[in-house]
Amino acid sequence: MENSRPFTDALGRLRSAGLRPTRQRLALAKLLFDGENRHVTAESLHREALKARVRVSLATVYNTLHQFTDAGLMREIVVDAGGSYFDTNISDHHHFYFEDTRRLEDIAEEEIRVAKLPAPPADAEVSRVDVIVRLQAKK
Amino acid sequence: MENSRPFTDALGRLRSAGLRPTRQRLALAKLLFDGENRHVTAESLHREALKARVRVSLATVYNTLHQFTDAGLMREIVVDAGGSYFDTNISDHHHFYFEDTRRLEDIAEEEIRVAKLPAPPADAEVSRVDVIVRLQAKK
DNA sequence: GTGTTTGCAAAGTGTTTGCAATTTA
DNA sequence: TAAATTGCAAACACTTTGCAAACAC
Numbered sequence: 001m002e003n004s005r006p007f008t009d010a011l012g013r014l015r016s017a018g019l020r021p022t023r024q025r026l027a028l029a030k031l032l033f034d035g036e037n038r039h040v041t042a043e044s045l046h047r048e049a050l051k052a053r054v055r056v057s058l059a060t061v062y063n064t065l066h067q068f069t070d071a072g073l074m075r076e077i078v079v080d081a082g083g084s085y086f087d088t089n090i091s092d093h094h095h096f097y098f099e100d101t102r103r104l105e106d107i108a109e110e111e112i113r114v115a116k117l118p119a120p121p122a123d124a125e126v127s128r129v130d131v132i133v134r135l136q137a138k139k
Numbered sequence: 140m141e142n143s144r145p146f147t148d149a150l151g152r153l154r155s156a157g158l159r160p161t162r163q164r165l166a167l168a169k170l171l172f173d174g175e176n177r178h179v180t181a182e183s184l185h186r187e188a189l190k191a192r193v194r195v196s197l198a199t200v201y202n203t204l205h206q207f208t209d210a211g212l213m214r215e216i217v218v219d220a221g222g223s224y225f226d227t228n229i230s231d232h233h234h235f236y237f238e239d240t241r242r243l244e245d246i247a248e249e250e251i252r253v254a255k256l257p258a259p260p261a262d263a264e265v266s267r268v269d270v271i272v273r274l275q276a277k278k
Numbered sequence: 279g280t281g282t283t284t285g286c287a288a289a290g291t292g293t294t295t296g297c298a299a300t301t302t303a
Numbered sequence: 304t305a306a307a308t309t310g311c312a313a314a315c316a317c318t319t320t321g322c323a324a325a326c327a328c
Contacts, residue, residue: 020302022308042293057310062293081215081223081318082292096259099266113254114270118246120235124274127238131253131270135263159327161283181318196285201318220293221316 010034017071027054028064032074037089039077039104040065045086077104079132094131107133149173156210166193167203171213176228178216178243179204184225216243218271233270246272 010029014021031048032038040048046061065086068074077085079097085104094107112131120126149168153160170187171177179187185200204225207213216224218236224243233246251270259265 020307022302024309059294059311060309063309076220078217078220081217084220084292098263107257111255111257115252115254116250117272118250120272120274123277124237125277126272127275128273129270130273131268133256133259133265134267134269135259136266138262138264159282161326163284198286198319199284202284223317 013073017068017073019067019071024054024056024060025064025067027052027056028061029068032068032088037087037106039085039087039106041083041085043083077130079104079134094133096133096135098135098137100137107131152212156207156212158206158210163193163195163199164203164206166191166195167200168207171207171227176226176245178224178226178245180222180224182222216269218243218273233272235272235274237274237276239276246270 010026010033011021013029013033014025019025027049028045031045031052031054032040042058042062042065045065046056046058049056049061065074065076069076069086072090073088075087075090077087077095079085079095080099080102083102087104087106089106092109094109094112096105096107097103098105114129114131117126117129149165149172150160152168152172153164158164167184167188170184170191170193171179181197181201181204184204185195185197188195188200204213204215208215208225211229212227214226214229216226216234218224218234219238219241222241226243226245228245231248233248233251235244235246236242237244253268253270256265256268
């Protein structure tokens with residue numbers, strides 16, 4: 001019974017991903033997964049960690065974000081040159097991108113309907129469909 | 140009458156964009172706009188130019204692609220970290236992205252229907268909707 | 279001629295990597 | 304104590320920029 005919410009805590013997440021729960025990974029996982037879904041960059045997460053008195057290098061933040069992504073705990077999103085975003089929301093969904101502020105915001109799956117996808121070539125399969133609604137501030 | 144196809148040639152395109160028709164810009168415009176729509180990177184266009192005996196530096200290719208994009212002759216597309224693509228097709232349309240080969244392919248507007256877009260915040264307006272269908276080779 | 283454009287090399291940005299020291303199991 | 308992880312600094316890939324020389328009008 002105690003285990004009915006499998007990814008309830010940072011430790012459980014790391015364990016299930018086969019990643020050793022080091023101090024750095026635990027701290028980052030707590031920052032990332034403790035509340036609502038987040039969109040972070042390596043830089044922004046690193047800043048946040050330092051602010052929370054977590055000693056971790058930027059290189060380790062990069063490595064950790066990739067390990068989390070490879071483990072399926074996060075998803076990488078590229079919407080403009082110069083910087084990847086990492087999203088803690090791994091369910092199917094889409095994004096608003098505020099071009100002025102470079103901020104990403106989720107759009108729930110049900111809020112967009114992509115109808116009539118053309119068939120991919122026979123030797124390829126769809127790995128993901130990304131819809132990015134780019135927004136500009138009204139003049 | 141002679142002017143009924145405004146962008147028929149490289150020279151006309153540059154003129155209408157207010158860009159001086161220098162040797163480099165003319166040559167790049169010819170490579171880009173002479174046949175079908177193209178997806179290029181700065182690197183790929185630079186290689187192509189050298190192969191065609193057009194002497195032009197990589198920096199100028201970058202500058203030119205941005206000038207063409209700013210002038211509305213092309214469109215920039217970012218689908219993965221490390222590299223922008225530039226698309227000569229500036230009409231509304233979408234893309235297949237072959238993750239294995241890093242190749243982009245157009246999907247015509249009519250081939251996808253995005254229904255039920257959520258309303259953007261009141262102070263923002265949609266500048267563009269990008270649909271990227273990511274493909275992987277079947278195992 | 280005057281202002282624009284080019285090419286080069288240097289600088290910049292975001293990211294990855296090699297390796298010794300540290301930490302985890 | 305053996306294997307994994309970290310942090311640092313160096314290396315990297317891609318892109319932009321400063322500036323003198325070349326070019327377009």
